[in-house]
Amino acid sequence: MGNENPEGMLASTAVALVIPNTETREYLQNILQFVDCQVDSPESPEQLAAFLERFSSHTASVFMSSALDAGERNGWLRAIEQASPRPALIQVQEGANEEMLVSGDVLATLRLPTQFEAVSSILHRAQVFAESQLQGEGARRPVELFRSLSGNSRATRAINKMIEQVADTDATVLILGESGTGKEVVARKLHYHSKRRGKPFVPVDCGAIPGDLLESELFGHEKGAFTGAINSRQGRFELAEGGTLFLDEIGDMSMHMQVKLLRVLQERTFERVGSNKTIRCDVRIIAATHRNLEQAIEDGKFREDLFYRLNVFPIEMPPLRERVEDIPVLVADLISRIEHEKRGSIRLTPAAITALTHYGWPGNVRELANLMERLAILYPYGCGGRGGSAGEVPRRYPAAGDTGRGRGGPAGGDGRRRRAGNGGDRAAPAAGGDRPQGLSRGDRTEPDPPGPGRIGWRGGARGQASQHAPHHPGGEAQEVRSATCQ
Numbered sequence: 001m002g003n004e005n006p007e008g009m010l011a012s013t014a015v016a017l018v019i020p021n022t023e024t025r026e027y028l029q030n031i032l033q034f035v036d037c038q039v040d041s042p043e044s045p046e047q048l049a050a051f052l053e054r055f056s057s058h059t060a061s062v063f064m065s066s067a068l069d070a071g072e073r074n075g076w077l078r079a080i081e082q083a084s085p086r087p088a089l090i091q092v093q094e095g096a097n098e099e100m101l102v103s104g105d106v107l108a109t110l111r112l113p114t115q116f117e118a119v120s121s122i123l124h125r126a127q128v129f130a131e132s133q134l135q136g137e138g139a140r141r142p143v144e145l146f147r148s149l150s151g152n153s154r155a156t157r158a159i160n161k162m163i164e165q166v167a168d169t170d171a172t173v174l175i176l177g178e179s180g181t182g183k184e185v186v187a188r189k190l191h192y193h194s195k196r197r198g199k200p201f202v203p204v205d206c207g208a209i210p211g212d213l214l215e216s217e218l219f220g221h222e223k224g225a226f227t228g229a230i231n232s233r234q235g236r237f238e239l240a241e242g243g244t245l246f247l248d249e250i251g252d253m254s255m256h257m258q259v260k261l262l263r264v265l266q267e268r269t270f271e272r273v274g275s276n277k278t279i280r281c282d283v284r285i286i287a288a289t290h291r292n293l294e295q296a297i298e299d300g301k302f303r304e305d306l307f308y309r310l311n312v313f314p315i316e317m318p319p320l321r322e323r324v325e326d327i328p329v330l331v332a333d334l335i336s337r338i339e340h341e342k343r344g345s346i347r348l349t350p351a352a353i354t355a356l357t358h359y360g361w362p363g364n365v366r367e368l369a370n371l372m373e374r375l376a377i378l379y380p381y382g383c384g385g386r387g388g389s390a391g392e393v394p395r396r397y398p399a400a401g402d403t404g405r406g407r408g409g410p411a412g413g414d415g416r417r418r419r420a421g422n423g424g425d426r427a428a429p430a431a432g433g434d435r436p437q438g439l440s441r442g443d444r445t446e447p448d449p450p451g452p453g454r455i456g457w458r459g460g461a462r463g464q465a466s467q468h469a470p471h472h473p474g475g476e477a478q479e480v481r482s483a484t485c486q
Contacts, residue, residue, distance in 0.1 A: 013123055014038040014055035016048055016087070018076050019065040024094050024112065028063060031119055045079035052083040059130040060087035061123070063110065067094060070234065070241055074199070081198060088126035128342055149185055150333045151326030155318040159186065166313050167193035172265070174310045175288040177317025180366030183288040184248065186315060190286060191244040199243030202236050207252035214257050216273050219264075225274025237270060237281045244284045250310070251291030251302060258303045265309050285310070320361040320368065327357050330365060334372040346375045 015037045019025040025041055032039045038055060042048040052060055062080055064073070080089055088107045107129060108122045149160055166173060167190050175183045184203065191201045209217050216225075220235030236245060247253075253261070264270045265285065269278050287310045296302035320327070331353065339345050361367055 013127070014040075014051070014058040014060045016051050016060070016062045017041045018048065018062060018068070019092060019094075020067065021065065021094060024065070024092070027112070028092070031114075031116065035116075035120070035123070037123070045075045048076060049079045049083065052079075052087055056083075056085060059123075059127045060085070061090055061126040062087050063090045063092050065092050065094060070200070070239055074242075078198070085130065088129045090122055090126070125341065128340060149182060149189060150329045151323060152329060153323040153325040155323045156326055159315060159317070162313075162315055163189055163193065166190065168195055170284050172284070172310055172312040173286045174312070174314045175286065175317060176293075176314060177288075177290065178319050178364055179290050180364035181317035181319055182365050183290075183317055184246065186317065187244070187246045187248075187286045187288060191246075191284075194244070194284070196243050196284060200240050201244050201246065202240035203246040203248055204236050205248045206257075207249035211254035211257060214253070215260060218257075218261070219270045219272055221273035222275045225272070229274070232272075235270075235272065237264070237283055238279065240281075240283045242282055244286060247285065247287040249289055250287040251289035251293055251296060255301070255303065258306050262303065262306045262309060265306075320364040324357040327368070328353055330368055331356070331372065334369055338372065338376045344376045346372065346379065 013036075015032050017025050017028055017039065019028070019041070029039050029041070038058065040051050042051055048062070052062075060083075062076075064076060068076070077089075080087060091106050091109045093109060093111045108125055110118065110122055149156060149163070151157075163186060173187075173190060175186050177183055187203075188201060191197060204217065206214065216229075216233070216235070218235050218237055220233050220238055221229050223229060223232045247261075260270075264281070268282070269280050271278055293302050293307050293311075297304045297307060331348065335346055356368075363370070
């Protein structure tokens with residue numbers, strides 16, 4: 001690894017290591033000092049506060065071990081919360097089986113052993129965060145974009161209103177909706193605006209953890225409780241003490257675990273696996289699922305009593321195809337995020353945005369975010385087309401005159417995608433009539449670099465620049481529609 005720093009990115013960076021393991025601390029200290037970081041290892045939250053104040057004019061970061069217990073960790077987090085400007089918080093995972101540091105303020109995770117490129121990337125993100133603080137965005141947090149439910153549609157305003165009403169209570173919230181609609185965004189926003197915001201936000205994907213391990217994951221276990229339990233371990237309920245526990249995809253939880261969870265919700269007590277000691281918990285529960293739980297109850301796959309215990313305050317997330325008015329706002333937010341992270345920028349014509357509003361978005365907001373990311377990678381800063389005069393959208397995103405709404409099919413259809421031969425998805429053809437002005441079939445061209453003086457559209461309805469979209473990964477080359485800049 002070479003000591004190269006072409007942009008001065010790592011210069012004047014101060015790092016505090018809150019890591020109890022001496023070997024790990026020295027390992028990271030050597031790497032950080034090699035790239036000219038100011039490194040300190042405070043022994044108390046008070047020393048951390050003094051360090052952050054001393055280096056308030058620098059890019060400050062705190063590398064915190066996920067091995068800290070909940071009580072000790074909260075003291076350090078309070079020191080970080082009170083610092084001004086706020087330092088970037090990096091969690092350090094020292095072992096594969098180690099608990100993750102869970103907090104809504106975590107900017108990135110560094111897994112050990114690591115490489116110089118990973119450390120350099122994290123320090124760069126910390127610098128971006130520090131710059132946002134200096135530009136008057138100090139109140140924003142590293143995941144602010146994901147705490148915000150963007151949009152001006154009636155459905156989005158209604159959801160934001162419900163979040164405001166229930167956030168500051170301890171009521172259990174059940175978030176329903178298709179994958180990619182932003183259920184975790186709502187959960188984080190509920191936590192962020194609640195009186196528990198200074199405590200951990202702990203997400204658990206119930207569908208990703210095997211049923212026989214989920215009990216240990218939620219409630220923890222004692223040493224020797226089962227084969228491989230070489231140490232005692234806190235469960236997610238203990239880690240979320242005083243904060244919020246987000247049970248994602250709860251519809252995939254086994255019936256056996258549903259019974260145990262129901263008891264915890266009723267009694268607010270639990271026992272670790274292999275222990276008979278009762279532990280009381282003060283945790284707010286937010287659950288989410290993309291499944292129809294009422295149908296699952298009829299099918300005998302979900303307990304009715306657990307459903308009514310969770311369904312205190314339901315929030316149903318509408319799919320993106322039902323709130324297309326939000327697409328320009330979402331695109332603007334996603335572009336701002338790309339620029340904020342110094343990953344370039346993209347420009348779309350109003351006609352391209354119109355084309356996006358006529359697509360069904362089966363992957364919802366997550367699919368839109370993925371599209372923006374692909375565009376930023378393939379055509380950074382870019383006006384594509386011949387001489388920068390045309391913005392292209394893949395053929396799967398129909399033009400404004402097409403009837404292809406829904407999941408790649410006609411409007412009002414069954415939502416299934418139409419296939420053409422062995423190719424990828426195809427939007428439904430226009431139902432007659434001429435194409436809208438400014439839209440025509442065009443051959444794919446290689447992007448030209450943006451010319452001087454060109455003004456780019458950034459998610460609003462104004463501007464004159466354009467943007468290519470990537471090939472669809474379905475196989476053969478995709479047709480494109482070109483939206484000519486006026």
